[in-house]
Amino acid sequence: MKVALVTGVSSGIGRATAVRLAQDGYRTFGTVREAVAPHENIELVRVDVRDRDSVEEAVASVFETAGRIDVLVNSAGVAMVSAAEETTPEEARDLFDTNFFGVMRMTQAVLPAMRAQRSGRIINISSVLGFLPAPFMSVYAATKHAVEGYSESLDHEVRNFGVRVIVVEPGFTRTNLSRHNGNGHPVSEYNMDRERAAASIEEHIKHGADPAAVADVVARAATARTPALHYQVGANARLLRVLRSIAPAGLVDRGVRKTFGVAS
Numbered sequence: 001m002k003v004a005l006v007t008g009v010s011s012g013i014g015r016a017t018a019v020r021l022a023q024d025g026y027r028t029f030g031t032v033r034e035a036v037a038p039h040e041n042i043e044l045v046r047v048d049v050r051d052r053d054s055v056e057e058a059v060a061s062v063f064e065t066a067g068r069i070d071v072l073v074n075s076a077g078v079a080m081v082s083a084a085e086e087t088t089p090e091e092a093r094d095l096f097d098t099n100f101f102g103v104m105r106m107t108q109a110v111l112p113a114m115r116a117q118r119s120g121r122i123i124n125i126s127s128v129l130g131f132l133p134a135p136f137m138s139v140y141a142a143t144k145h146a147v148e149g150y151s152e153s154l155d156h157e158v159r160n161f162g163v164r165v166i167v168v169e170p171g172f173t174r175t176n177l178s179r180h181n182g183n184g185h186p187v188s189e190y191n192m193d194r195e196r197a198a199a200s201i202e203e204h205i206k207h208g209a210d211p212a213a214v215a216d217v218v219a220r221a222a223t224a225r226t227p228a229l230h231y232q233v234g235a236n237a238r239l240l241r242v243l244r245s246i247a248p249a250g251l252v253d254r255g256v257r258k259t260f261g262v263a264s
Helices: 012-023 052-066 089-099 101-117 138-161 188-206 211-223 235-246 249-259
Strands: 003-006 027-032 042-046 071-074 079-081 120-125 163-170 179-181 230-233
Touching (some): 003 012, 012 027, 012 042, 012 071, 012 211, 027 052, 052 101, 071 101, 071 211, 079 089, 079 188, 089 101, 089 138, 101 120, 101 138, 101 163, 120 138, 138 163, 211 230, 230 235, 235 249
Parallel strands (some): 003 027, 027 042, 071 120, 079 179, 120 163, 163 230
């Protein structure tokens, strides 16, 4: 039986992914920061991805229990709605600590064993904001851009050991991803556009993809004989990836501003 470890399974994409991998026959471990209702097919592990000791202890416990980890899915994440000028370096650092450094800590914890067993998949949940801008979500977009660059570079480094690194890029998804407003240095001139952007984000999430659709893509990436480096979730995300590559910059720019409610 192959073993999967999924971070952030208390809800949303992480939960749906863990359930799907368990249904596909993986012995599935899921990380949570605090106690949640258990799922019969997911073995819960307490982890704070912001804490190296917590990560290393949890990964060691999975290896002790199951003997191996074949798939790591880095799903834990948080978001923030704030103008870039308003966001303090401390707030940005907190977001990076979960969204980027959390991915890095988990990855480094599993890689020695994956290299030794000469196989493994590391699947990082990014976003279309990993390749697109996002007004009033600048730091969140920056964390996802960082995940993309890290993943692409790491894949070259570990491929010779039978390990592949994959990025999954959902668009707006119906999750309760933790979102809060930056409050370190509010600037009143941004109030109107920020409020419109926040309302637009909420509306798009409300009508977004089901987390199960992301889980389906993760499951496909985990078993593909020759996996792609990037997997988009849904037709809209695939179209955005293509448009970002070939469409005139002005067209993409107008689309982004319309989506986030800041078009003038």
